[in-house]
Amino acid sequence: xxxxxxxxxxxxxxxxxxxxxxxxxxxxxxxxxxxxxxxxxxxxxxxxxxxxxxxxxxxxxxxxxxxxxxxxxxxxxxxxxxxxxxxxxxxxxxxxxxxxxxxxxxxxxxxxxxxxxxxxxxxxxxxxxxxxxxxxxxxxxxxxxxxxxxxxxxxxxxxxxxxxxxxxxxxxxxxxxxxxxxxxxxxxxxxxxxxxxxxxxxxxxxxxxxxxxxxxxxxxxxxxxxxxxxxxxxxxxxxxxxxxxxxxxxxxxxxxxxxxxxxxxxxxxxxxxxxxxxxxxxxxxxxxxxxxxxxxxxxxxxxxxxxxxxxxxxxxxxxxxxxxxxxxxxxxxxxxxxxxxxxxxxxxxxxxxxxxxxxxxxxxxxxxxxxxxxxxxxxxxxxxxxxxxxxxxx
Ligand SMILES: C[S@@+](CC[C@H](N)C(=O)[O-])C[C@H]1O[C@@H](n2cnc3c(N)ncnc32)[C@H](O)[C@@H]1O
Numbered sequence: 001x002x003x004x005x006x007x008x009x010x011x012x013x014x015x016x017x018x019x020x021x022x023x024x025x026x027x028x029x030x031x032x033x034x035x036x037x038x039x040x041x042x043x044x045x046x047x048x049x050x051x052x053x054x055x056x057x058x059x060x061x062x063x064x065x066x067x068x069x070x071x072x073x074x075x076x077x078x079x080x081x082x083x084x085x086x087x088x089x090x091x092x093x094x095x096x097x098x099x100x101x102x103x104x105x106x107x108x109x110x111x112x113x114x115x116x117x118x119x120x121x122x123x124x125x126x127x128x129x130x131x132x133x134x135x136x137x138x139x140x141x142x143x144x145x146x147x148x149x150x151x152x153x154x155x156x157x158x159x160x161x162x163x164x165x166x167x168x169x170x171x172x173x174x175x176x177x178x179x180x181x182x183x184x185x186x187x188x189x190x191x192x193x194x195x196x197x198x199x200x201x202x203x204x205x206x207x208x209x210x211x212x213x214x215x216x217x218x219x220x221x222x223x224x225x226x227x228x229x230x231x232x233x234x235x236x237x238x239x240x241x242x243x244x245x246x247x248x249x250x251x252x253x254x255x256x257x258x259x260x261x262x263x264x265x266x267x268x269x270x271x272x273x274x275x276x277x278x279x280x281x282x283x284x285x286x287x288x289x290x291x292x293x294x295x296x297x298x299x300x301x302x303x304x305x306x307x308x309x310x311x312x313x314x315x316x317x318x319x320x321x322x323x324x325x326x327x328x329x330x331x332x333x334x335x336x337x338x339x340x341x342x343x344x345x346x347x348x349x350x351x352x353x354x355x356x357x358x359x360x361x362x363x364x365x366x367x368x369x370x371x372x373x374x375x376x377x378x379x380x381x382x383x384x385x386x387x388x389x390x391x392x393x394x
Pocket of ligand 1: 227
């Protein structure tokens with residue numbers, strides 16, 4: 001068999017690859033080309049061997065899969081999936097939805113594997129990873145055993161302007177099994193696994209829901225950007241007296257109602273409206289809450305306007321604080337990887353000043369053991385989850 005083609009990278013990339021960073025960008029390749037999906041050897045300009053990866057086109061040129069010279073094949077992928085499973089330890093019999101492989105952070109660049117009960121979903125960042133993604137999904141199915149279906153889906157990175165993602169494809173088992181019920185911390189949620197990150201439950205928030213579980217009793221809760229209601233269901237289960245869930249999407253709120261029903265809990269108020277509109281109305285009506293959960297997306301657009309996380313956090317924090325009782329908690333989450341904790345804190349402080357309130361950080365959460373973050377891959381630390389007590393109105 002012919003040796004894999006070689007790509008030579010510049011000194012800057014050599015330094016990063018030696019530190020464990022798994023990507024090579026187009027501007028860092030000084031010599032050599034390879035078609036997307038091809039296995040390539042990496043070398044520094046001085047001849048240092050830097051491992052083996054998969055070539056791509058677009059905003060990444062190579063994802064490195066190993067630092068030595070060995071093959072990138074199904075046995076390697078299966079060994080990495082097995083290591084990832086060991087790394088998860090015991091998530092407990094109560095938890096049947098989790099991330100089994102967190103891409104670069106589990107040494108499988110561009111490949112995520114999620115487990116939803118007896119369904120496995122692999123999401124790949126590029127079509128160049130199709131063969132390895134399939135290998136990861138089938139290995140996960142074998143290791144876990146008793147799996148009904150394995151799906152392969154493609155994520156389209158916003159930086160990947162040229163290509164659209166292909167539709168999810170069932171690569172093993174029963175393709176008709178679309179909605180499944182999963183369990184987390186003693187609660188049931190209905191999810192649709194082939195929808196990938198839109199499946200209906202954000203497993204990177206599990207530990208944060210767990211931390212909050214003992215802090216809902218007899219509170220009035222306003223859950224903004226409620227999605228399918230995971231925080232709302234947890235709050236009601238934890239003894240919240242009043243729960244108001246707000247989301248732009250009627251469809252997500254229908255799924256939230258279903259989640260309340262599954263757990264035989266009263267859904268309270270489900271409002272299909274823009275959060276800012278609701279906050280303004282509640283402020284004028286004098287409605288107040290003891291817990292306000294704000295977990296927005298990076299960007300959204302509706303008739304009421306555009307939400308842009310990079311720009312609008314101070315406005316959102318100020319509006320939320322205006323309906324929060326003194327001593328109440330603002331529970332704020334941001335999943336914008338480009339926003340540092342310092343910038344997040346700065347925006348929240350600005351919002352607090354606008355509302356004439358003081359905020360005190362009481363707890364900071366992380367995404368949990370099934371979403372490890374490799375320190376040699378700084379891009380992975382996207383989540384900020386801050387629980388803050390609000391002081392009196394000035
Ligand atoms: C990141 S998800 C929230 C996840 C949720 N907190 C959970 O734990 O499942 C973002 C949600 O915000 C909703 N959304 C986006 N912009 C909105 C707006 N201006 N007002 C209300 N909801 C909005 C979307 O429909 C989506 O369901």
